[in-house]
Amino acid sequence: MQIPTGHQxxxxxMIAEINDIFSKIGFEFAEGPEAELETYNFDRLNVPKxxxxxxxxxxxxxxxxxxxxxxxxxxxxxxxxxRYMEQNEPPIKIIxxxxxxxxxxxxxxxxxxxxxxxxxYVDQGVHMGHLKGTLEYxxxxxxxxxxxxxxxxxxxxxxxxxxxxxMKLLEGESxxxxxxxxxxxxxxxxxxxxxxxxxxxxxxxxxxxGMGIDRLxxxxxxxxxxxxxxxxxxxxxxxF
Amino acid sequence: xxxxxxxxxxxxxxxxxxxKTVEDLLNLHAxxxxxxxxxxxxxxxxxxxxxxxxxxxxxxRGIARELATILDVQMEYxxxxxxxxxxxxxxxxxxxxxxxxxxxxxxxxxxxxQVGESPSWLQSRLQALGQRPINNIVDATNYVMYAIGQxxxxxxxxxxxxxxxxxxxxxxxxxxxxxxxxxxxGGKEEDRIVELTGTELLIVDGSSDTPIGLAGVKGGRxxxxxAATKNIIIEAAHFHPTLxxxxxxxxxxxxxxxxxxxxxxxxxxxPFGQQEIIKLITDIAGGKCEGVLDEYLESxxxxxVTVTQKKTNALLGLQLTIQDIAQLIQRTGSSVELSAxxxxxxxxxxxxxxxxxxxxxxxxxxxxxxxKITSVVPDATQIATINTRQYYTEKIxxxxxxxxxxxxxxxSFHKKGKIQLQNALASDKSYMRSxxxxxxxxxLDVNFSHTDMLGLRDVRVFEIGTVFAKSDTAITExxxxxxxxxxxxxxxxxxxxxxxxxxxxxxxxxxxTSLAWEKEKGVAELNLSTVIDSMPAPTKYDDLPVQDPVxxxxxxxxxxxxxxxxxxxxxxxSALEVANQLNASAGDLRLRTDLFDEFTKEEKTSYxxxxxxxxxxRTLTDEEVAQIMEDVYQTARTKNWEVR
Numbered sequence: 001m002q003i004p005t006g007h008q009x010x011x012x013x014m015i016a017e018i019n020d021i022f023s024k025i026g027f028e029f030a031e032g033p034e035a036e037l038e039t040y041n042f043d044r045l046n047v048p049k050x051x052x053x054x055x056x057x058x059x060x061x062x063x064x065x066x067x068x069x070x071x072x073x074x075x076x077x078x079x080x081x082x083r084y085m086e087q088n089e090p091p092i093k094i095i096x097x098x099x100x101x102x103x104x105x106x107x108x109x110x111x112x113x114x115x116x117x118x119x120x121y122v123d124q125g126v127h128m129g130h131l132k133g134t135l136e137y138x139x140x141x142x143x144x145x146x147x148x149x150x151x152x153x154x155x156x157x158x159x160x161x162x163x164x165x166x167m168k169l170l171e172g173e174s175x176x177x178x179x180x181x182x183x184x185x186x187x188x189x190x191x192x193x194x195x196x197x198x199x200x201x202x203x204x205x206x207x208x209x210g211m212g213i214d215r216l217x218x219x220x221x222x223x224x225x226x227x228x229x230x231x232x233x234x235x236x237x238x239x240f
Numbered sequence: 241x242x243x244x245x246x247x248x249x250x251x252x253x254x255x256x257x258x259x260k261t262v263e264d265l266l267n268l269h270a271x272x273x274x275x276x277x278x279x280x281x282x283x284x285x286x287x288x289x290x291x292x293x294x295x296x297x298x299x300x301r302g303i304a305r306e307l308a309t310i311l312d313v314q315m316e317y318x319x320x321x322x323x324x325x326x327x328x329x330x331x332x333x334x335x336x337x338x339x340x341x342x343x344x345x346x347x348x349x350x351x352x353x354q355v356g357e358s359p360s361w362l363q364s365r366l367q368a369l370g371q372r373p374i375n376n377i378v379d380a381t382n383y384v385m386y387a388i389g390q391x392x393x394x395x396x397x398x399x400x401x402x403x404x405x406x407x408x409x410x411x412x413x414x415x416x417x418x419x420x421x422x423x424x425x426g427g428k429e430e431d432r433i434v435e436l437t438g439t440e441l442l443i444v445d446g447s448s449d450t451p452i453g454l455a456g457v458k459g460g461r462x463x464x465x466x467a468a469t470k471n472i473i474i475e476a477a478h479f480h481p482t483l484x485x486x487x488x489x490x491x492x493x494x495x496x497x498x499x500x501x502x503x504x505x506x507x508x509x510x511p512f513g514q515q516e517i518i519k520l521i522t523d524i525a526g527g528k529c530e531g532v533l534d535e536y537l538e539s540x541x542x543x544x545v546t547v548t549q550k551k552t553n554a555l556l557g558l559q560l561t562i563q564d565i566a567q568l569i570q571r572t573g574s575s576v577e578l579s580a581x582x583x584x585x586x587x588x589x590x591x592x593x594x595x596x597x598x599x600x601x602x603x604x605x606x607x608x609x610x611x612k613i614t615s616v617v618p619d620a621t622q623i624a625t626i627n628t629r630q631y632y633t634e635k636i637x638x639x640x641x642x643x644x645x646x647x648x649x650x651x652s653f654h655k656k657g658k659i660q661l662q663n664a665l666a667s668d669k670s671y672m673r674s675x676x677x678x679x680x681x682x683x684l685d686v687n688f689s690h691t692d693m694l695g696l697r698d699v700r701v702f703e704i705g706t707v708f709a710k711s712d713t714a715i716t717e718x719x720x721x722x723x724x725x726x727x728x729x730x731x732x733x734x735x736x737x738x739x740x741x742x743x744x745x746x747x748x749x750x751x752x753t754s755l756a757w758e759k760e761k762g763v764a765e766l767n768l769s770t771v772i773d774s775m776p777a778p779t780k781y782d783d784l785p786v787q788d789p790v791x792x793x794x795x796x797x798x799x800x801x802x803x804x805x806x807x808x809x810x811x812x813x814s815a816l817e818v819a820n821q822l823n824a825s826a827g828d829l830r831l832r833t834d835l836f837d838e839f840t841k842e843e844k845t846s847y848x849x850x851x852x853x854x855x856x857x858r859t860l861t862d863e864e865v866a867q868i869m870e871d872v873y874q875t876a877r878t879k880n881w882e883v884r
Contacts, residue, residue, distance in 0.1 A: 003643065003644035004644060004695070004696065005641050005642060005644065006640060006641040006642075006643070006644050006645040006646040006647070006700065007641070007646040007647065008637060008641065008646075008647050009646075009647040009648060009649050010790075011649050012633075012637065012647060012649070012704070013787065015630075016630075016634055016784055017784060019627075019630055019781070020781070020784045023623050023781060024620055024621075025618040025619065025620060025621055026618075026619075026621030026622070026623055027623070028623050028624070028625050028627065029626075029627035029630050030627070031627070031629060033717055034652070034706050034708075034717060035672075035708060035715040035716075035717050050481075050482040050485070050486075060661050060662075060663060060664075060665075061661065061662040061663055062659070062661060062662060062715050063660060063661070063662045064662070066659065066710055066714075066715060067713065067714050067715060068713040068714060069714075071714065071715055073652075073661075073672075093621075099652065099705075099706065101652070103663060103665060106665075112653070112665050112669070113651065113652055113653070125554065127554060127555055127556060127557035127616075128555065128556050128557045128605070128610075128613045129557030129613050129614050129615055129616040130557070130616045130618070132613055132614075132615040132616070133615035133616040133617045133618055134618050136615050136617075137617065137618050149615075150610070150611060151610035151611075151613065152267060152268055152272065152610065153269065153270055153271070153290070153602070153606040153610070154272075154290060155290040155291050155292045155293075160596070160598040160599060160601075160602055161555070161556075161598065161601060161602035161605050161606070162602070163610060164272065188555050188598070190598070191596065191598060205554060205555055221790050221792040222792045223792060224794045225794070228794075228795065229649060230649055230650060230651050231650075231686075232648040232649075232650045232679060232680075232682065232683035232686060232687070232701070232703075233683075233686060233687065233690075233795060234646050234648070234683075234687045234690065234694050234696075234699070234701065235687075235690055235693055235694060235795045236795055237646050237647065237648060238646055238694055239790065239791075239792050239793065240787075240790055240792075
């Protein structure tokens with residue numbers, strides 16, 4: 001009897017799809033460490049020293065006896081923004097899918113570990129219109145239907161202006177169709193990030209965005225409990 | 241921040257739109273709305289004030305100001321419109337040990353008040369916010385905080401001993417081991433005695449050096465207002481936000497006053513707090529203000545910022561004139577000096593978030609309307625660099641899928657290990673994983689008991705993920721690949737090894753390189769980072785395999801029951817046709833049907849199916865399943881299929 005074909009985990013499947021969609025418009029796949037230096041996870045992202053997110057309750061810290069410089073489990077893939085801009089000159093056009101960690105109580109919509117997708121595009125003349133167009137293209141491809149995006153004001157230390165992004169699938173039978181759904185945070189790269197990376201903020205500007213891949217799966221497939229991604233249970237995986 | 245819709249009328253008058261419009265305006269131009277409720281006869285809107293606006297918008301005046309800005313109207317009454325003028329007082333003195341920790345301290349003396357119940361309009365506003373009215377003095381301090389964002393504290397002046405004819409407040413750091421008594425927390429009877437470490441800032445009664453409150457964090461019962469209180473001192477100050485936050489976090493105190501101090505309201509605010517409360521108390525409790533002490537030790541002013549037309553349009557992707565930009569910025573209450581193609585702006589004192597050009601550009605964008613930004617459709621572009629990790633991990637995955645291996649993603653936390661986190665989520669998650677094999681063994685165990693539900697004869701899984709190690713000075717990490725096989729329920733057996741070796745060989749062939757596996761009991765693992773580093777750079781990603789549409793169903797927590805059925809059918813009747821008939825009569829509780837045996841003899845074919853049943857809301861009984869199978873047999877008989 002023939003061996004049934006194995007199944008790809010929805011997270012890595014979505015990452016492959018995301019990469020496929022973004023590679024067609026010139027975004028390269030970048031990566032960085034999960035055990036990250038405090039400086040890349042916070043300082044170089046313009047997160048002030050006394051910012052609440054550095055508190056023990058949100059961030060996992062490695063023991064100071066194990067490291068020569070303060071090290072955390074990265075709380076977002078934004079840390080790769082700081083690393084990449086330090087090592088590369090504009091134009092920069094990257095996506096960073098990867099695992100991140102938050103020291104938070106878990107429930108059906110929160111896991112202490114989850115996957116995030118970061119996007120960064122720095123060049124001359126990049127503006128909010130590029131952000132909107134890029135995201136509309138991505139969601140339309142990812143959810144297989146024409147998708148509109150709207151911005152609402154928001155705040156993240158690494159962008160200014162910062163926005164919350166809602167998407168609306170304009171067509172199709174999906175449960176998502178026809179309503180605004182909050183999907184991610186985004187904005188124009190804060191000039192402090194460009195400066196600390198040695199990029200002239202008068203000459204260059206950039207867009208940045210970040211969203212949870214686990215949540216994209218909740219929307220795309222109807223996954224009800226995000227903890228199911230990490231159980232190793234094939235009754236979950238083999239449905240994909 | 242809970243906002244009582246009617247309260248906003250104080251500041252906006254008839255210009256205040258209905259609650260639904262307020263929600264929509266704030267949502268699209270300022271803050272998200274977390275919910276709306278009717279409480280104590282009021283409509284209460286829960287506004288999720290952004291962190292950079294928590295200094296000025298955690299109060300009704302702030303939200304009203306924001307609405308006036310969005311609507312481009314003048315506030316009918318703005319409590320912050322002009323700087324209050326008070327007569328001073330020698331009756332109250334303050335000594336501040338560290339002016340950066342407490343840059344401003346004000347205190348007013350009000351005599352001849354009458355403590356009693358608050359008027360009903362005030363009570364219902366506090367109740368709408370979820371606050372229990374106490375008496376008119378305490379209620380007034382709370383009311384002013386929710387109105388303009390300045391926390392205040394009231395003392396009974398006659399219970400507060402004097403030094404040389406004056407009340408003496410000291411603001412100093414605690415001594416290590418010193419204690420302070422704080423007001424009982426919600427629902428508790430007894431006050432909380434807190435032992436201090438020395439980093440906390442205290443409000444102290446200078447007459448006896450007695451700590452009476454934790455500055456910015458919480459007050460005590462000392463010299464508290466009671467039914468017979470006649471003369472009161474009202475304190476309104478500014479405390480360092482970080483200092484306040486650290487003390488509040490350490491002691492686990494989160495109250496409305498500490499939340500406001502933590503977010504650094506303007507140093508200009510305390511006198512406005514005094515002005516509002518003196519007005520309110522003399523209105524509702526009588527009495528007379530005898531004077532106000534204002535010790536302003538360190539002031540700050542908002543910077544003057546140059547905003548250019550060029551940069552504004554370059555970031556927002558708009559074509560605004562400098563006059564447009566000036567008008568939008570002026571709506572925030574900022575002052576503007578206009579030039580040919582730029583302007584110099586200065587935010588109003590209560591806005592602590594307007595420091596750089598981009599901050600003002602954000603204001604322009606959200607007030608002009610982020611919906612007016614036009615999408616730039618991205619061009620199709622070739623990428624120069626292929627990510628080797630993504631390329632080769634996908635190649636490995638596709639190879640393993642054809643061999644029947646499914647992919648899992650498991651926890652990065654272990655119960656035991658070498659690298660312990662400083663602050664773990666739980667005792668069984670306090671170490672970082674140094675291999676994938678451990679989780680894979682667990683996945684084999686768990687999944688083997690589900691093979692019927694999965695329609696599998698054996699379990700084959702793999703994971704590609706990060707594992708951690710320790711060097712002398714840092715935490716290191718690499719990508720690991722592990723695969724595991726389980727063919728028998730009682731653990732590792734020889735057939736597992738044969739399948740595993742076959743898969744390892746297939747991967748060597750796919751990657752055209754030799755691989756150094758570590759194998760143990762049906763699980764093989766290797767350092768994938770070193771393998772990928774030695775591979776040639778790819779030039780193009782492989783095409784994405786086509787995926788069938790996914791119909792996801794949550795995994796049931798209840799056990800499944802399997803039943804086998806074998807039957808003879810005339811040769812030429814397909815297994816699918818038979819299965820469809822059986823499935824139709826089996827109903828909704830059937831999870832799956834798998835063909836596990838098939839042979840043809842003369843004119844007849846024998847099919848053997850395993851049917852699996854499971855409910856999403858309960859444990860199925862044998863009787864229920866027996867009844868279902870009886871229906872299935874009946875269907876077979878009516879088709880003249882011989883059940884074996």
